[in-house]
Amino acid sequence: MAERQRLRTRGPGRFVTRAIVTAYLFLLVAWPLWLVAQNTFADGFDNLRGILDDPDVVHALQLTVVVAVVAVVINTVFGVGISILIVRYRFPGRRLLNALLDVPLSVSPIVVGLALVLVYGGRSGWFGPGLEDAGLQVIFATPGIILATTFVALPLVIREVVPVLEEIGTEQEQAAQSLGATAAQTFRRITLPAIRWGVTYGVVLSLARSLGEFGAVKVVSGNVLGETRTATLVVEEKYLNFDQGGAYATAFLLALVAVACIVVVSIIRPKEEPR
Amino acid sequence: MSIEITGVTKRFGDFVALEDVSVSIPSGQLTALLGPSGGGKSTLLRIIAGLEYADAGTVGIEGLDATHLPARKRGVGFVFQHYAAFKHLSVRRNIAFGLEIRKRPKDEIRHRVDELLALVHLEQFAERLPAQLSGGQRQRMALARALAVEPKVLLLDEPFGALDAKVRKELREWLRRLHDEVHVTTVFVTHDQEEALEVADEIVVINEGRVEQIGSPDQLYDEPANDFVMRFLGPVTQLGDLLVRPHDVTLTTGADDPDAVAGRVARVVRVGFEVRVEVSTGEQVVLATMTRTEFLRLGVDAGTTVSVRVVPGAPVVPVSGSSVRSGLEVPAR
Numbered sequence: 001m002a003e004r005q006r007l008r009t010r011g012p013g014r015f016v017t018r019a020i021v022t023a024y025l026f027l028l029v030a031w032p033l034w035l036v037a038q039n040t041f042a043d044g045f046d047n048l049r050g051i052l053d054d055p056d057v058v059h060a061l062q063l064t065v066v067v068a069v070v071a072v073v074i075n076t077v078f079g080v081g082i083s084i085l086i087v088r089y090r091f092p093g094r095r096l097l098n099a100l101l102d103v104p105l106s107v108s109p110i111v112v113g114l115a116l117v118l119v120y121g122g123r124s125g126w127f128g129p130g131l132e133d134a135g136l137q138v139i140f141a142t143p144g145i146i147l148a149t150t151f152v153a154l155p156l157v158i159r160e161v162v163p164v165l166e167e168i169g170t171e172q173e174q175a176a177q178s179l180g181a182t183a184a185q186t187f188r189r190i191t192l193p194a195i196r197w198g199v200t201y202g203v204v205l206s207l208a209r210s211l212g213e214f215g216a217v218k219v220v221s222g223n224v225l226g227e228t229r230t231a232t233l234v235v236e237e238k239y240l241n242f243d244q245g246g247a248y249a250t251a252f253l254l255a256l257v258a259v260a261c262i263v264v265v266s267i268i269r270p271k272e273e274p275r
Numbered sequence: 276m277s278i279e280i281t282g283v284t285k286r287f288g289d290f291v292a293l294e295d296v297s298v299s300i301p302s303g304q305l306t307a308l309l310g311p312s313g314g315g316k317s318t319l320l321r322i323i324a325g326l327e328y329a330d331a332g333t334v335g336i337e338g339l340d341a342t343h344l345p346a347r348k349r350g351v352g353f354v355f356q357h358y359a360a361f362k363h364l365s366v367r368r369n370i371a372f373g374l375e376i377r378k379r380p381k382d383e384i385r386h387r388v389d390e391l392l393a394l395v396h397l398e399q400f401a402e403r404l405p406a407q408l409s410g411g412q413r414q415r416m417a418l419a420r421a422l423a424v425e426p427k428v429l430l431l432d433e434p435f436g437a438l439d440a441k442v443r444k445e446l447r448e449w450l451r452r453l454h455d456e457v458h459v460t461t462v463f464v465t466h467d468q469e470e471a472l473e474v475a476d477e478i479v480v481i482n483e484g485r486v487e488q489i490g491s492p493d494q495l496y497d498e499p500a501n502d503f504v505m506r507f508l509g510p511v512t513q514l515g516d517l518l519v520r521p522h523d524v525t526l527t528t529g530a531d532d533p534d535a536v537a538g539r540v541a542r543v544v545r546v547g548f549e550v551r552v553e554v555s556t557g558e559q560v561v562l563a564t565m566t567r568t569e570f571l572r573l574g575v576d577a578g579t580t581v582s583v584r585v586v587p588g589a590p591v592v593p594v595s596g597s598s599v600r601s602g603l604e605v606p607a608r
Contacts, residue, residue: 175417177345178421
């Protein structure tokens with residue numbers, strides 16, 4: 001409290017700090033994003049119309065949405081499950097598991113892509129040939145893209161939910177149990193409502209991350225036009241082929257969805273969560 | 276007997292929380308588990324509730340072997356020190372929780388919740404969230420929630436421990452009156468001996484994972500089984516090798532008494548209606564408390580020579596570390 005007082009009354013220093021932070025965020029985030037939007041609409045709606053009339057781009061956008069939604073669903077279900085496991089149970093290897101969960105954030109996505117190819121590759125991967133014999137192609141197909149996207153976004157739900165679970169403690173759950181609730185009833189009626197905001201943030205972050213995944217997807221998708229090319233790959237392709245208008249328009253759409261998610265959450269989020 | 280605990284042992288790693296504890300708790304009464312923090316009383320309560328499981332021993336509730344039953348099948352109501360209110364549910368929904376889980380008809384639930392709201396005096400707060408209630412109100416809500424499912428036994432873990440002194444005293448009296456109305460077998464944990472003496476029909480004193488004594492408040496106060504119980508239930512002072520309550524020490528002037536010890540008044544402190552006189556007998560300082568009237572009649576002051584003795588028939592316990600532990604449970608009841 002005292003510290004906050006001191007910082008608040010420091011006068012000119014406060015404005016300098018504020019100016020630095022604002023300039024930093026402006027130069028690093030706001031301005032570049034604004035330029036993408038500006039370039040998208042340089043010729044009015046021509047760029048946007050151009051990509052939306054292209055069936056291959058529309059397919060890529062659809063693929064991206066499908067992949068992102070499936071990856072988010074998987075990550076939400078397993079993320080909540082793993083969070084409960086880590087917070088509520090003590091077992092050998094728990095710390096190791098906890099550390100392992102940060103790997104997807106620290107390892108380069110391109111490494112993730114290569115690793116997945118080694119495991120699921122159709123010709124020489126560990127599981128790949130077997131799965132392919134069973135009629136399921138993973139690498140260079142949608143399942144591989146989903147796998148890669150899920151991998152890179154894995155920790156986001158967990159990192160949002162774990163602190164909330166730790167904070168609410170176990171007493172409410174124990175009270176529910178002593179009142180006759182089964183484990184499933186306790187989860188649905190007590191635990192889930194208590195962690196709902198953590199889950200929501202995790203879902204939004206995962207969705208934004210999944211929509212934007214590039215490196216891992218690039219390796220495992222095969223980048224086949226109209227089949228396994230996702231929106232981020234379209235952006236690269238168009239940019240390299242000097243179709244900058246198309247690249248900016250697609251990039252704009254990707255950024256728009258991600259920003260919209262975060263804006264919506266910050267609006268519907270209660271100002272102060274009831275404790 | 277409503278709750279039968281036999282030979283219960285519980286360890287947390289190397290720490291022995293309970294060691295071969297056996298207690299019978301009678302039906303329809305208000306029983307206190309009393310003891311210092313970390314003595315194992317909360318662990319015992321949680322084992323009765325099924326929130327912990329004993330390493331050894333059995334728990335019976337109303338004639339049913341509950342040793343391995345999960346909490347939800349034991350028919351116990353549990354009230355936590357920090358309320359454990361369901362924060363996202365209104366007071367009404369909190370109280371209705373157990374009934375909703377049991378899929379009772381909506382009308383019945385509403386009727387029952389209204390009754391309970393009246394019982395705990397929270398009618399006008401039914402639609403509020405727990406965050407909008409005071410601590411005392413939250414604890415009353417938690418009590419109504421536990422009572423809603425008509426438990427066979429009601430367990431309260433330091434129910435008033437998080438409240439300030441005034442509210443604690445009010446709620447404790449209210450709990451006693453409530454129990455006289457509802458008559459459900461109730462066990463509550465407390466480290467406050469005054470709370471236990473005032474509210475409970477029966478007190479189980481637990482220390483270092485073992486039962487020191489079981490009895491009514493009067494028995495515990497008048498016939499403490501050992502020096503631990505004596506010290507824990509109220510103020511004590513030492514005269515010779517005996518522990519005695521300061522209000523059972525009398526001072527006389529002049530007259531020779533063969534049982535008395537001679538001493539000199541070292542200090543006199545007056546606290547309201549009570550006067551505390553410290554008498555030095557040479558090797559020790561004995562504390563005697565008396566009313567102001569008695570003190571004035573005695574007419575002593577610092578420096579006066581007096582005779583000190585224990586009132587005949589007053590409870591005394593020999594001072595010694597563990598030798599009196601032999602009589603852990605008092606046989607005479």
